[in-house]
Amino acid sequence: MTEFEPDESDSRTTRELLAVFGRACAGCGGACSARDTVRSIALGFKTAPRCLTCLASGLQRNESELRDQLTDYVSRRECFRRAWVEAERLDAGPAPAFAASAPEPAVPVAAQEEWDAGAMACGELVLALRVRLNTLPPGALLRVRATDPAAPLDLPAWCNLTRHALVAADHPHYTIRRRED
Helix, strand or coil: CCCCCCCHHHHHHHHHHCCCCCCCCCCCCCCCCHHHHHHHHHCCCCCCCCCHHHHHHHCCCCHHHHHHHHHHHHHCCHHHHHHHHHHHHHHHCCCCCCCCCCCCCCCCCCCCEEEEEECCCHHHHHHHHHHHHHCCCCCCEEEEEECCCCHHHHHHHHHHHHCCEEEEEECCEEEEECCCC
């Protein structure tokens, strides 16, 4: 993907997308490359990037297949392509330094409402999810149980598109924070 060269007008958006680069993986606490950051953002993990291994594990996917699928997804979207070019440049430089201390354990997030979506497929799931989130106040948390095999890809992508925050994802359980309109 290195054939795409961003211009000056793209630099702010790219910086915003990669602002979380340099943090430890939110899953294992290890190194999280700039490309891992772009992959995480594409899946809806905007402020808690994960390394490819943790993304694949959390989504119960084969690592190389997920990498290839995300690379294809990113290559077809201009904003992600811009970020990817910058990520390649950052990854070629010195690796980010991480604190020697172990990462803080994840604290379970208490949701204001829970919803069992069962095996609803993507279209039906996201329409019903939109209605449910709209009944909650901004910033509220909704815990969703979605057993559809495509949910690990559909829900993060939908959150990314709608600007709702995917707080936790451990298929079939997802915690979504309603955007602050």
